[in-house]
Amino acid sequence: MTILVTGATGTVGRQVVEQLVKRGAEVRALVRDPAKADFPAGVTAAQGDLLDPDSLRRALSGVSALFLLNAVVPDEFTQALIALNVAKDAGVGQIVYLSVIHSDVYVNVPHFAGKFGVERMIEQMDVSATILRPAYFMNNDLTIKDVILEHGVYPMPIGGKGLAMIDARDIGEIAAIELLRRNEASGANHVERINLVGPDTLTGADVAAIWSEVLARPIAYGGHDTGAFEQNLRHVMPGWMAYDMRLMSERFLSDGMVPAAGDVERLTASLGRPLRSYRQFATEIVASA
Template sequence: MGSVILVTGATGNVGRRVVSDLLRTGARVRALTRNPDTANLPAGVEVVRGDLSVPRSLDGCLAEVEAVFLLLSSPTSAETAPAFLETVAKQARRIVFLSSSAIRDDVEQQTNLIGKIHADLEHLIERSGLEWTFVRPGAFATNARGWWAPQIRVGDVVRWPYGAAVTAPIHERDIAAVAARALTETGHERAKYVLTGPEPLTQADQVRTIGEAIGRPLRFEEISPETARQQMRAFMPPPIVEVLLEVWSKLVDEPTPITNTVAEITGTPAHTFREWAIDHADDFRRASENSNSPSQKS
C-alpha cells in the first residue's frame, strides 16, 4: 500500500474535485470533513472527521500521510492552522496550499486582508520544513453562484456594483487539476502558481453569459457601493465585503492579468467562464425550469 494524501476541505467546490482527480491517479486519498455521514464522496476514499479550527479533532488523521492539500475554510481555520502545520510537519513530506492571488510578493506588508491571511500562512509553511507548492487562484467562477444565483432564480436582473470590473474567473476544475498535479508529481517544489481563467470578462459580461447558458436574457443593473455593502453584509463578513468593493473599484481601470499556468501545468487550456456556466446552469434556473430541463450540472 502506498502513502496517503490528505485532502482538507474535501466536500467543498475545489476539495471535492481534488479528491476525484487524485483517485484517477491511483492515489490513496483520505478526506477530512466535519460531517463524514453527509460527505457523499466517491468510493475508495477514506473519509475522516476533523475540523482545522479544532486542532484536537485532527489526532489520528495524519497516520501514513505523505502529502496534504490545505484549504482554509474560514478565517478561524487560519488562526488554528499553525498548530495543524506543526503536526503535519512531523508526519508528512509535502504540502500544497490553496492560497490567493491577492498576495503581492513585491511588498513587505500585505494591505489586502485576504492577501494578508494567506501570505501569513505561506510564510509559516515556508518555515515548516515541508516541501511546498502554493496555488494562487484569482477570481473563482463559482463565486457567481453564491453572489448572483439567488437573484437569477427569481428574476432576470442582477443588481450588483462595479459591472465594468474586469476579472478572469477560473473554473474549480482547473484549480483542482493543478493542485492534484502538484500533489502527485515532482518538479513543483517551491512553486507559486498564479491561476486565472483564459479570458477577461466584466461582471456584466459574466451575468450575460450565465443568461445564455440557462436560455434566459439576463440584465446587469448597477447599484452603488453603499447599497451593495448593505446587501452583501447579509451573507459575508463585513471585512471581506470591504476588500471586494475596493478590489472591484480598481479592476474597472486595471483588469486582472491573464496567466497561462493551467495549460502549462496540466497540458490542457483552462476552461472558459461559458463552460463553467453550462456546467452549473441548473444552479441558476428557477425550480420550474429545472423540472422541465435535463440536468447539466457537473
C-alpha cells in the same frame, strides 16, 4: 503514498478528492463527522477539526502530502498555522496550499492578508510546497443566478479592471496534479507559487454581455456600489464576512484580478486541455435551470 485533504466536502476540496481518486492516489479526507461523509470508494474519512491538534495528529499519521484548504472564517489564520505545525511535526514532506491571487496586494482584506501570512510560514518550513493562488471562482455566481435569471441583473460589483475567473473544477484538477507531482519529484525542497486563472479576464460589463448572449435577452451590470453589496450580503452571512467581501470588491474595482504573462498557457499545458470559460459555465447553469 497517502494524501490528506482538508476542506474535502467543499466546492474545491471535493473536486480535489475526486481527481486524486481518478489518478489512483490513496486519499484521506478530514471531516468533522465521518458518518455524514459521501466520498468515492476507497477514500478514508478521518474525523478531525483544524482547531483540534490531537485529531490532526491522528489524521496526519502516515501521510506523505497535505492539501490545505481553509474556509473563510474568523479563525482561518489560526487553523492554518496549527495544521502546518502539526504537519511539520508529523514529517509531512509535501504541501499544496490553496491561497488566493494577489494575496500580497489586497493587504487590507482580512482573508487575503491571512492567506499571505500562511504563505510566509510555508516559506520558512523545510518542505516541498506549491502555493496555488486562484482568482475569483466562477462558482461563486451560483449564489446569484436567481437574480440574473429572474431580475435580469448581474449584481456582483466586479468593476472594469477585469477578473480572470476560474472554474472550481479546474482548480481541483490542477491541485491534484500538483500533489502527485510534488510527491513524485526529487531534489531539494522548494516553494512554488502558481496563479490559477481562467482563459478570459472579464469586467462586470463583459459578464453581463455573456449572460445576455446565453439567455438571448438583455442582462444589465448592476454597477459598483460596494456599500449596497455589503448590506445585501448581511442577509445571508455575518456582518464581519459581509464587510470582508465588501473590502475585496473594492479591490476588484481598484486592482482587478489580472493574470501574469504565461499563466493561462502554463495551466493549459498542465491540464492538457483548455481551461473552462465563463461562457461554458453560464451555459451549463442555464441548461440546468
